[in-house]
Amino acid sequence: MYVNRLITNRLEKLAETFPAIVIVGARQVGKSTLVKKVFGHKADYVVFDPVIDIQNARQDPELFLDNHKTPIILDEIQYAPELLPVIKRRIDDNRSPGQYLLTGSQQWGVLKSIAESLAGRAVFIDLEGFSICEICHPNKLSTWLPHWLENDPKTFADNSKRLDTKVTLYEQLWRGTFPESQFFSNDLIPPFFDGYQRTYIERDVRLIADISNLQLFGRFVGLMSALTAQEVNFSQLGRELGLTPKTSRRWLDILQHTFQWFEIPPFSGNVIKRISSKSKGYVADTGLACFAQAISSPSALGAHPLTGALFETFVAAEIRKQCAVLPLRPNIYHWRSHGGAEVDMILERDGIYYPIEIKTKSRPGRGDTTGISAFRKTYPHMNIASGLVIAPTDKFQKISDSDYAIPWDTYSEN
Secondary structure, eight states: OOOOOTTHHHHHHHHTTOSEEEEEOSTTSSHHHHHHHHHTTTSEEEEOOSSSOGGGTTTOHHHHHHTSOSSEEEETGGGOTTHHHHHHHHHHHOOOTTOEEEEESOHHHHHHHHHHHSTTTEEEEEOOSOOHHHHHOTTSOOOSHHHHHHSOHHHHHHHEEEOOOSSOHHHHHHHOSOTGGGSSOGGGHHHHHHHHHHHIIIIIIHHHSOOSOHHHHHHHHHHHHHTTTEEOOHHHHHHHHTOOHHHHHHHHHHHHHTTSEEEEOBOOTTOGGGBOOOOEEEESOHHHHHHHTTOOSGGGGGGOTTHHHHHHHHHHHHHHHHHHTSSSOOEEEEEEBTTSOEEEEEEEETTEEEEEEEOOOSSOOGGGGHHHHHHHHHOTTSEEOOEEEEESOSSOEEOSSSEEEEETTEEEOO
């Protein structure tokens, strides 16, 4: 069953303007499905392989492209980088929009080559797993974030509703947001993630990095799942597994460049001595994190020490997905003072700062806004908007003089 994606309208609009579109993201997030659904009726489609030289594309890229009319979908382009210089020359001769639709699942393999070969000729789209509204309302996609950035809280409250979620919060965290995992019965979720992790470590990582001990790298993946939603400390990572900080950094770069990990930089505001300067890191999918931590069922999350971190991870990823469809993405930061006050996420757009806290509690209150209050006091001259506390609560409500709580499964009607 095809599920409509939030990014579709943006993808179609970009393809009407730019000659090359590059869609990047982790394996099995739906890149191929999306481009075939949107462009497959009018475009040739070729998927490349790391071992086989499909249609001699690597050996003779000119002849390969001569035998395919545009538009053409080139799936997993990182396995045929020899095509990129030829595509560059052809675009220079013909700037017609929508000629080349490229997908890739490795930033090292895709972005580096394309940045060198197609600079100024291609635009990029990041695709992640499903957003919650794609899971629950595939026929009526509407997210809450654009409305929060543009409307006052009263208008936002009048137009906000909760999604008709098909599963509990714990089950959604346990399943994660990979498209395939939404349609399996619970007993098939662990085998799905086992196959995914094995393929990722034994194939993808082996292809892009010289790692002699893949078993140790697998333990590293599990460790990062346990450290999701925490500040990144490379010395700590090295001690846990007997790695040097340099090796920890390199391995974490591999996770980032294969879209298995993302980081949010710290917000400084030029008060450097008073705040943390470490980035905050998140595993890309909570379902994969649950598998790596041997969490056997959704009910096991009820008393698990990682539940709060997994919920924050899910919400942080959700906000990134909603930001990705905006014409201009807000800057995203986290903030933590040396005194312990913190704000999980801060969005910056048009000189306005939108603080967001993420809490795993059904009845958030004023006490959950102390970090936001500390942020306001630290930067009294900045334009700081009303704060949000995202939680598994039942309704949008005011919880302090300037802050509001919002259910995790909210959407806003247009």
